[in-house]
Amino acid sequence: MTIFRAYDIRGIYPEQLNGELSYKIGIAFARFIGKGKIAVGMDARLSGPDLKKNIIKGLRDSGINVIDIGMVPTPALYFTVASMGLDGGAMITGSHNPKKYNGVKLCVKNAVCLSYETGINEVEKIVKESPQSPQMDGNVEVVDIEDDYVDFVTKNVKLEKPIKIVIDAGNGSGGNISSKIFKKLGCEVIEINNNPDGNFPKHHPDPSERKNLAELQAKVKEVNANVGIAYDGDADRVGFIDENGEVIPNNNAFALIIENVLRDSKGSKIIHEVLSSKMVEDVIKASGGVPVISRVGHSYIQEKMSEGAVLGGETSGHYYFAESYNYDDGIFGSVKLIELISKSEKKLSELSNELPKYMTSDDTRIHCPDEKKFDVVKSLAEKFKNMEEVITIDGVKVVLDNSWFIVRASNTQPALVLRWEAKDRTEFERIGNFIKNEVENEIKSIS
Ligand SMILES: [Zn+2]
Structure with a gap:
């Protein structure tokens, strides 16, 4: 599987992604940007310093001036690019993945992220050509962005009363900075797994997995907090726990x-x-x-x-x-949710x-060969076109009076992914059975 993906570059360090490749990514991204100034940051992963050092070298050797903002959450990198009017940014991050992974998120002016179609494909092409060092000499400036980011996030927020918060940063890069933000807003903050530690000793920094929230749930109840906050490894994603320790x-x-x-x-x-x-x-x-x-x-x-x-x-x-x-x-x-509370x-x-x-299903996968899956979605869209409201911007979604369902082709597997939702159990079961049958029949009928 390629490390150049839909929204980022990601792989196992050092087998798939290492210093040498990071250097080439630096050269390729520099060529993509042209000229100017780029911010580079990294999350808490152990391989971060090696990858950061090398991408910076690749950028500088290509004549790009670099602002090195050190270890930060990804939103602070975006903030740096947007607020300083820079030409782009590169964030060394494996996001919510296990410790052996790392990756790179790339953005251009105004912190607009590159997707595969809008630029990662170009970067991949240049990397695969094994670019030689252009032997130029961009400069590098080390900037501590933390206080500016804290001021920016808190400037228009006023809490009506103090809130007691437990933060589980999953030993990622968002812990210290978010703690500083909530203390500045007058909150009482209890920190768990707050210190950056690329070994992720307690759990993967992924709040979408229930098991990673157990410690936070228990702590919220133990200290009678109003809310628990869990960030993923680079704090671009967040999950919440209510005062009873239940997942929101x-x-x-x-x-x-x-x-x-x-x-x-x-x-x-x-x-x-x-x-x-x-x-x-x-x-x-x-x-x-x-x-x-x-x-x-x-x-x-x-x-x-x-x-x-x-x-x-x-x-x-x-x-x-x-x-x-x-x-x-x-x-x-998380600041916006705490403000509401x-x-x-x-x-x-x-x-x-x-x-x-509403009752909402989990994602249900039905096996379908890759060469068939898009045709199945297309013919279902045709079949359902006279139903109440049909949305085809992403798979086919049909919205009925008291329910809806969606069928999408999986990006990563030979499968169709179904989800449905209804106002009550009878309709939930009816619509679930209906769409599963329709999909299975359609897969059979397309040969
Ligand atoms: Zn993330």
């Missing part, structure tokens, strides 16, 4: 952040993805916002954000804010339980 589903967290943001910006657009719950759309409308649906994927959400939205969110726990140059920021997402008389569990309720 990401759809609910997004809906609460929407309520908070729309309070001061009625009539604004909010970007949600085809996979998000109908509840999210209900909340956007009820809070005076305009829902805009997007394909799944970082670059699609970021592109739609630039069309004048105030907020965007993914069911994976990424939140994008117009106030923060449209990049995704787990730390800013501070303004409310209610507890987080109550706020979450008051949201409209």
Whole structure:
């Protein structure tokens, strides 16, 4: 499998991604950018310093001036690029993956991230040509961005009352900086797994896996905190625990952040993805916002954000804010949720339980050969075209009165991925059986 992927470069260190390759990525990214100034940062991984040193060398040898911001969460790298008006940024990060992995996220001006189509493909092409060192000599400046980022994130936030928070940074790069932010806002902060440690001694830095939240859940209850916050390894993603130690589903967290943001910006657009719950759309409308649906994927959400939205969110726990140059920021997402809690008389569990309720399925995979999967989606779209509301921007999604379903071709496996949702159990079962049957029949009928 290639390390040049849909939204980043990622592989096992040093077998797939090492200093030598990182140097070439530096040269390739420099050629892609042309000339100018680029920020480089890294997360807490043990292989970070080697990869950072070499990508910086590749950039400098190509005549690029580099701002080295050291170990930071990914949103602080985006902030540096956007706020300083730089030409691009490179973040050495393995995000939420196990310790043997590392990777690179690349962005251009205004912290717009590169996807495979918008630039990673070019970088891959140049790397594979084994580029020689251009032997130029860009300069490097070491900058500590922490205080500027902390000031930026806190400047428009005012908590109505102090909130007691437990933060589990998963020993990633978001711990110290987020702790500083919440203390500055007047919160009482209890830290677990806060120190950066690329061995990830307690758990993988991935809040989407339930088992990684157990320690945080217990701590929230033990110290009677109002909320628990879990960041992934580079803090571009966030998950939440309520005061009872229960996990808040990401759809609910997004809906609460929407309520908070729309309070001061009625009539604004909010970007949600085809996979998000109908509840999210209900909340956007009820809070005076305009829902805009997007394909799944970082670059699609970021592109739609630039069309004048105030907020965007993914069911994976990424939140994008117009106030923060449209990049995704787990730390800013958590600040916005804590702000809501501070303004409310209610507890987080109550706020979450008051949201409209739907039954949502897990992703259900049905095996389908790669050469067939897109045809199946296409012929289902044709078959369903007269149903109530059909959305084909990403797979085929059909929205009915009291339910919806979606069928998408998997990006990584020979499979179709189904998800459905309904207002009540009878409809939930009916629609689930319906779409599973339709998909299986369609796979058989396409030869
Ligand atoms: Zn991440």
